[in-house]
Every structure is written in structure tokens, then in C-alpha cells.
Amino acid sequence: MTALTPAVRLRQSALLRAARSPKGALTGLWLLGLILVAVFAPLLTSYRYDVQNLPGAFAPPSAEHWLGTDEFGRDLLTRMMYGARTSLSVSAIAIAISVAAGMVLGATAGYFGGRLDRAVTLVVDLTWSFPEILVALMLVAIIGPGVTGTMVAIAVAYLAQFTRLTRAQIMAIKSETYIEAARSLGASDAHIVFRHLIPNALAPVLVSAMLATGDAIILEATLGFFGLGAQPPTPSWGGMMSSGTAQLFNAPWIILFPGLAVATTVIAINLFGDALIRALDIRSRLRVA
């Protein structure tokens, strides 16, 4: 772990530095608040997300139901708070899996080169030309709809991106003198890859992971909108909009507010990521891939 510490410390101070600009502070605060709302959802609302109240269906926003109620009379704000749990955790976990797998693949391919590199590059380039939604739908067809299917589908859809980026970083670093020094001191391949190459390639990969989480939230919402995401009664932002389309005319708030939640979250992630790129000064390294 000792070799990881400088990179981790750099990242922490970078988060604080990114939050120092007004754009970074505002969007960072919004994201932090959103995560807190998702975590403490049961404490923040007196309604349940799954109890139906049919006489109270399609109520417009009021003092009682701030964002109105849905087609089963459930409080929309409550469902959005619980939906944040699904949407945020599915996207974040999927991207985490994708980053971990992509870093191992990209690092080994970039470090060892040769036939392994060519094989990895071939597969990555192949999936790269397909839109993420198509790759994700292929995976959902295999695994089946639901939270697990969505998570794996998103993880695979973004695998190519992180493999490419990590590989490009490793290729750039591996000929540095300190790697040569480590090797001449007798360091093993595993030691060089995990203690030297990956920690130094970490910053751009983590920033692009953050930006990809925004895209993943949209992808998760899209799959949910298709009825392929978390299954009812578990709320997710996409799923809420899916059942809301039939009520587009008489109760537009059912699709307006969850969509607004997706949009503001993704914009906040993008702007905060931008501030982070500026704080870390890695724009040129991100462009390598």
C-alpha cells in the first residue's frame, strides 16, 4: 500500500482544490447533498416508496406532496429519493467494476505488449465502434433485465474506454528511467505494474471514471426507461419515467422531475470533473486516448 499513498494523497488534495473554484464548489456540494439524500432517504420522508394509495393518484405538486404523486398515488419525491439509491449505486458500482477490469487489462496489455496486446487491442477496438447502448442491450439480452443485468451491461459497455486509456498511460510511462531503475534493482513484473505503473496512471483514469459515471447514469436511466432496469416496485429514475410516459398528458410531473434529477446530476458530474481536470492539470493526458 505504501506506493499507493502519494497518488491517493494527490487525489484527495485535488478534490479540495477542485472544490475551491466556484463551479467546483457548487457542483461538488450538489453531488454531496445528493449522495446524503440517497443514503438517508428513509429518515427524510414520512412516505413509503411502495405503498399504493389509488384515490390519491395523479395529484399535482402540493404542500402535502411537493412533487405530486404517480399513477399509484405514491409520493414522487419519496420515490425519487429512493430512486437515487438505485440509479447512483448501480452506475457507480458498474463503473468501479469497469475501471478495475479495464485497468488490469490495459496495464498488462500495455506493459507486456506482443500477442497479448494485439489480442486485447483487437477486442477493445471492436467494441469501441459500437454505441454503448447497443453493447449494453446485447448484455441485457444475455443476463436478463434487472439490477444485476444493468450493472454488468454498463460495466462491459465502458470496459473498452478504460482499457484504452490505461494502456495509453502505461505505454507512455513504461519507458521512464525510474521504471528501468526498478527493473535493474530486480523488481518483478507484478511489482512494477502494480506499485509503479498503475499508481502513476491513476489520476487520468479516475477522472475519466468520474465523467463516465455521468454517462452511466444516463445509460442506466435509458435501460430503466426501456423497462429493462430495476424491476417494480423498486424505484429508479429511468423506471419512474418509463411508467410515466403513458401519463404524459395528464400528469407530466411524473416524467419531468426524475428526468430533471438525471440531467442536473449528470451536468454537475461533468462540471465537477472539469474542475478536477483543471486542478490536476491532466487535460493533455486525457487526450492521449
Added chain:
Amino acid sequence: MLGYTLRRLVLLIPVFLAVSIVIFAIIHLIPGDPVDSLLRVGSGPEQRAIITARYGLDRPLYVQYAIWLGNLLSGDLGTAIVARRPVAELVLQALPPSLILSGLALLFSTVLGIALGVVAALNRDRLADQIIMGGVLLGSTLPSFWLGLLLILAFAVQLQWFPVSGARGWSSVVLPVLTIGLGGMALVARVTRVAMIEAAQRDFVLLLHAKGMPPLRIQLRHVLRHALIPVVTILALRIGWVLGGAVTVEVVFARPGLGSLLIKALNQHDYPVVQAALLMLAMAVMLGTLLGDILQAAMDPRVRAALQ
């Protein structure tokens, strides 16, 4: 050029085979007996026997793949479980509307994206630039299905300019094209703007200024032509996203097409249709990418020279 095109077409064959293996595998990777996935619920033993013999489901996997691929290449995609019609018929019916929608969206996002990128670059760091780039950020971060629903709400329900859904007449195509195109337009505008700004710093631009050519003419006649190269590159690389966008938009606007066919089949567990629709979309993406590459080679002499 012709040699290059033919070579690229031949190179598509292994890619096609790889994609077809993944799609073939769907029926075997889903939980349960593949025979059940290919049959209507409540089918008798004789139907089971027919399906088993037809797909060779009692034979080794590679034989099954060969049978499946052979059927596929002869245009036999099986029978849809729910619709009880030949899958090939369903897919061929769905293909043209999807391609037309994607083509129009690509055209819209390219033309408008380049125009906005040029205006932004010419007004760099001024109000027009900031408004365009802000709009671009918004366009690329809004979920496209939500954008589609908002457009329906505003222009079809409130203003009643366009039909809410369906595919009757040209007016029904406006909102779907807008929905797909806005995201792509954002990408094109961003790339155009950066490429214009970078190209304007070249020495030949300085020379043109020194010779006294009007600045706007320099920008539009010389800088823009230079800046179009990275735009074409990015378009060629990501041409598949239009089809991805079409999938989503077809569902939102209830338009016939490969996307709505696929999503319906996925929800109904109609696997022969799922396989065929995915294969068709994948092939469209592959051919689109190829077309983009050829276009790039045709437009950029340096790429052409590198190929020879």
C-alpha cells in the same frame, strides 16, 4: 480507393463472425433450456422435436452454430415467437425506417454542429460562444429519451405543431430527428470549435492576413477547410451513435424500426427477434463505420497517401 474499399470489406468478415458468435451465444447463455426459449409457452412434444431438429439443438455447439449461420446467410432467421411471422420479414420491414431516421439525424447534427462550431470559434470567449457552448453541454448531458419526451410535451401536446407519435408523413420525423441530432450536434460543434481555433494559429493564416485577405473569408475559405479534418475523423469514429440514438428515440416516439422491435422483443423474451434485430443493428454500425472511413480517405489526401 476501390482497392482500399474492397480490402476493408474483406476485413469486415472476421468482425461479422465475431459479432455473430456473441449473438448466437445469447440463446445458450440465458438461463434455461434453449428449446424453451424458442417455443411458445404450452407447446407440445412434437413442436419441441421440430425445433430441436431445425436448430440441431441435440448436436454439438459448433454444429449448431454452423446450422444457425447457414440459415442466417440464406436469409432464414427463424420464426418470431410472439408475432408468429418469419423474423426476416419483421426485420426487413423495420430496417428502412431506422436507416432513414439515422441518416437524417446524422445530416442534421453535422450541418448544424459545424455551423454552431464556426460561430462559436469566430466569437471565441464572447457571449455567443458562451451561449453556444453552454447549450452544447446541456445537449450532450440530457438523457435523449427525456429530451424527446420534453419535445413531445412542448411541440406536440402544447403547441400541436407535430404529431405526438407514429410515423405518418414528414412532420412526424421532425421531433425524432431533433432528439437524436441534438446530442451529436453537441459533439460536432465542440470539435469544430476547437479545430477552428487551432487551425487559425497556423502560419499560412498569418500569411493570408498579411496579404490583406478579408478575415471572414480567411476563416470560411481556408481555416474551416482545415478544421473539417478532425470533424470528419470523429464522425467516422462515432457514426454508430446515431443508430444507438435511433433505438432510444423509436421507443419514445413509438415509431416502427429496429430499435422498437428489439426493445419489444426483449420485454417479451422473443429471442429469435432479439438476435436478428441485434445482428442487423450491429451490421448497420459496422457498415456505417466503414462508410465513414472511406469518406475520410476520400476527403483527406494525407490519409489517402498513407493507404497507398
